[in-house]
Amino acid sequence: MFSFKGKSAKDFGLVVREVETPLLPSATHRTINVSNMHGAIDVGRKYEPREITVQIGIKGDSYESVRSQARTIAAWLNSDKLEKLVLEDEPDKYYMARIVDDTDLKPLFRYEETSVTFIATNPFAISQKPKTVKLSKNNSKKVTVAGTAETFPVFNILMDAASDNFTISVKNEKYGTVHMKLFDKFIKGEPVVVDCQSGTIRVDNRKANILSLDSDLATLVNGENTITCSGSGTVEMTYTDRWL
Template identity: 25%
Template structure:
């Protein structure tokens, strides 16, 4: 067993993983209200809380005197001021966004040091690679998009005017409609980011850095009507339409997420 945190694997610095503990579900934050005279209670469903992953580790130093030196190297590796990627060896295609949340006490026996790391993680596991799909959409036609994850995810959708000007383009993803009340000129595009709730003309996309766009690019949020679309687990349907009936190239980019 092994794990990678902040780009460095435990095995590469001489750490052996003894055990990994993680809950099936993240923290459940639902609230229940008891009403006199009513059987049971009212449920007020809440979003998931954090997920805790605990990893028990050990390392062997060359001498009993060098254990503290080795421990300082480990502490430098684990010390971050923000969340970093945590990849477990049994799921190398997924990562968690995590930060160490305990002080990591070391139990020393001669040359052996043992310790337990507690990571506080965002509730979902994310795919390491983006799922990118691109197609030419005819107005009114339905395009299927499959999300292999078990949780909804927020895509970046690009509408590209590869076939002429597009007037008042509209995207309907499942039951959510997103309308741009303007014209995408020929050979240009708009980018709808449901992760950061932004919409730009031809922004330089990076869905891992939400909102990190060139400020010189023009935001078109003032010309938007509707909701930012999301992808549900499993099959999804996307319908493109526009006022002047021109085809559009659609690019959809997202990270699959798992509970």
């Protein structure tokens, strides 16, 4: 069973025969060919969108009722934008997806069957519950990320004194230590938001280019991540676990 756009397939009387989800999203492998060298040089890979196929059946008391129900289901599944797709065996996770390809009904006696393919442009399953961690200034905190895919935190800083700099450092096994050094004329009580997902920084709700040239935005990985805050402010970090 599955739900889409906040409504369950059960609400439409659908028979869900099978849900096909690949173990891993497909990947594009990046290589560089060098003349007079066997094979190629590996330069990493990139995950492609994930496709999830659902085999469904529509039952009715007559051919007319089956066709009427099919139109109702078509209106439910149709979407111009990505919507929440939740699979029954993982109700704590979701994908942002929409339908792709043609959907042809195979008519049987008072029953029609078809396969519906969803495409999730973000190939990772996303936790339904974001996590928030309070960080102490001028101190370090270890955060264990449960999700098996990388995720991008959001830091909400409230300046508790006037200052001209603030630094957040994130250390993990994959990326080593990444520093985010912020330079501005901060005033007491001013909110600062560092969004590593969108790549934006906002000071008192205005977009600001205050990240130093030798800084980078942080990525959290599965396992232990150590976050250190240096400066005059209190910090909350919010992140969402994602899974391969």
